[in-house]
Amino acid sequence: MRYMEENNKQAGLDPEAKTEKLEAMPADQGQADATEKLSATEIPADKPKVAKMETAERRIEKSLAKQGVEHGEGDVHDALIPLYERYELTGAAPTQEAFAEACRNQSVGQHVKDMPKDPFHPTGKRNALIAAGCVAAAAIIIAGGAFAYSQLTKPAEPSHTTPSTATVQQKEDGKVSVKVNCDGWNADTSTPIVVSVYSGDVKDTLTSTDENTVAPDPLFTKEVEAGVETDLDDIKDNGTYTIAVTGSPILDDGTIFDLPEPQVVDFDTAKGASVEITLIAKAADQVTEADIAAAQAAAVASGADAEKVSAKASNATNKAASAQGGTVASGTANAATKSNANKTGTTIPSSNNNQGSNTGSSTGNTTQTHQHNWVPQTTTAHHDAVYKTETSYIHHDAVYETRTVSVCVTCGAENPSLQHSKNHALNGQSDQVREVEKKVLVKNAYDEPVTKQVLVSAAYDETVTTGYKCSDCGATKSN
Structure with a gap:
């Protein structure tokens, strides 16, 4: 299942950047002489977790582009460098206000200062807010699909699902790459394929179905294209890593895929690894509520449109209900899928639920229907003064x-x-x-x-609503 990015392990700045003098930063940020002479023993060991610099930069650039704020190529990057240098040296977390003071472009600085979501927050925590209103999506879709098919009396013939596979091969280019094969996947019509990377060997933890086991947050997640080998460039430090697809993509027709076990790789600068994962479509009569909810939560956590994901999850529910005679087995959720579901609010059946329970029954998974909180998305349109000649x-x-x-x-x-x-x-x-x-x-x-020019109407700025966005789940709609 896909997780939102979170930097549990903060990547260091460029070594050359760390040697620059902090007095180059704005004086009112409070890090000039005090940090310049800070000894190694005085640097805080328990620095707060923040988003990596490239993650914060990507979020800010995305927000600027969405609101049409014009800026130079290096405005954002140059302002972030002193903030993260101070963080490395003193443990002082970057803030939106500090960015506004450090940014040479006042429009960019003010925009970042006013961003409703802090670009410096660890991604896992931020994405817990993206789809908080999606708690009801999976449960309602499953219940609705089961009811629609409750009158079927003859289930489809059972079929067998070939397990998905994953292999690891050593390579000498000093990089870690991943390739996910997924027949039928389409970037335009399917939910994303998301690879999660964890620190250390946490394979057993991720796959545990123990109710008391909590999965760790990933170091980072990465969307990949099916059949394309993708370098995991964020793996830079020597060590052991666990690589997993923790949530199945959903095809437009509702197809759900079997997921292989996470793979553990050892990495150093002289030895890399190539991970190849082949996802196999899961037979509809073997798909469970837990499978659908986990896939839905992974897609929503990746930032995909919640309403479109719900439609695909509904197709998956209908398909499974048809194959299972109007009921969908509840199934079980492992620690990774439960952790990701908690971040998106999607309901995943408990491992104590009966496997053959009717999805239309009340089994303790009852949730309230999500009501969108539509927030207008606006821009400013300038109108020039109008004159006529007399x-x-x-x-x-x-x-x-x-x-x-x-x-x-x-x-x-x-x-x-x-x-x-x-x-x-x-x-x-x-x-x-x-x-x-x-x-x-x-x-x-x-x-x-x-002849003379006579003013007909004075120049003015008009606030124009370009659309609406749900503040809870991130869904959008046009005027």
Whole structure:
């Protein structure tokens, strides 16, 4: 069964990063001179558990992308380095407020400070909140499926399930890789295939059905593609590790797979290991309530859409009920599947339940139907100011000037020429000229057009709802 990531073992920072001076960090984070001279004996031995730096970075980047916060390539990474360096040296856990102070991009810092889920929390604890409202999903689906098929009188012929297998081979490249074969699996229509990695040899603990046995949290989990060899790069320290698929993927038609035993590998820098796991589909008449609930819890814990997972779990219940004559055996849960179910709220039948109990009966697994708590997901849309062009006119009057002009006394001609006067003399007429003042038009009247921009509506920011997300189980829906 899939677990959410949790750093029970905090990976160290790059050795070069540890040697950098802490005074480069913001002074108000309180780690400058006090930690610079901290001796090895003064460093806390019981540091609080926090998410690894790459995990915190991935969560922050995902949240920034979802909300459309623009930022530079190194804004998040550069702000995380001093926080985790201080954690390594002093045991002071990174906080959202400290990130906001260390981040050079104020928008990114404010966004992280306001994140509802702390990106520095160990993943196992965080994912306990992702699907807290999914407690009822498995039980209701199982009950509904059993009721739908309760009238069937002839069960399908029983079939045999070939056990799934897992093998480990040594390899010399100094890496640990895993390959999971799963016929029929599709990334778009099936629930995820999740590999969990544990510290030490915990095979017996994971597979124990003792009610008092509690499975450890994994060092990390990793989603893998069926048939693709994937390097488990987070395994870096020499030691013994347990690798397991603790929850079956569910195909779109409700197919559930048999799970092999966890595999124990020894790792050092000179010797790696290749783990190959082949999942075999479990015969429908052998699928139990515990199988379905464990598979559902693993998928929800991985962050898959809870409603879509519920639909596939319902298909698995119907398929099993049909093969088992309207009832689905309750089955038993091991420590790993019970631990993961506790994180998601999914009900897994107790090992004390009768194997042939009807899923529609009241056997102590009764849960309340999950009610989504839809929280609006919003973004800010900016609207620019709107203007229109208007034209008006400015009138300019005609321009006149008073000027002195010569006027011919005989004919009234203005400013007569010498020849004009001679012509009058030849005709026996007087050629006298007198000076008079006269208003003269210098410039005609006209209207001058003037255009201007007139504000129609001012600029404003509008909060737009883009969809809704359930705060309890993470399900989403559009407007």
